[in-house]
Amino acid sequence: MSLALNFDWLTNIMAILFVVACLYDTRYDEYGVLTLAAATMSLIVMAMELFLRPAFEMAL
Known part of the structure; x- marks a missing residue:
């Protein structure tokens, strides 16, 4: 999974x-x-993570 599809770093920054x-x-x-x-x-x-991640995973 590339950095663009990985929301973990963004969630950590928000925390x-x-x-x-x-x-x-x-x-x-x-x-x-x-x-x-x-x-x-x-x-x-x-x-975004909850609703967009399944769409990204289905597109891959």
Whole structure:
């Protein structure tokens, strides 16, 4: 499986971004906007992985 079809690296980056956003929000951001944005991006990546991976596997 090539890097383009492998979502593991993207999921790991989103997890790291979420942790960094949480740490930043606890210190500086009053409303938690960065945490919500990082969580939304993580959910989008997980949805892409869930729905697009079978299509990629069927195409191969």
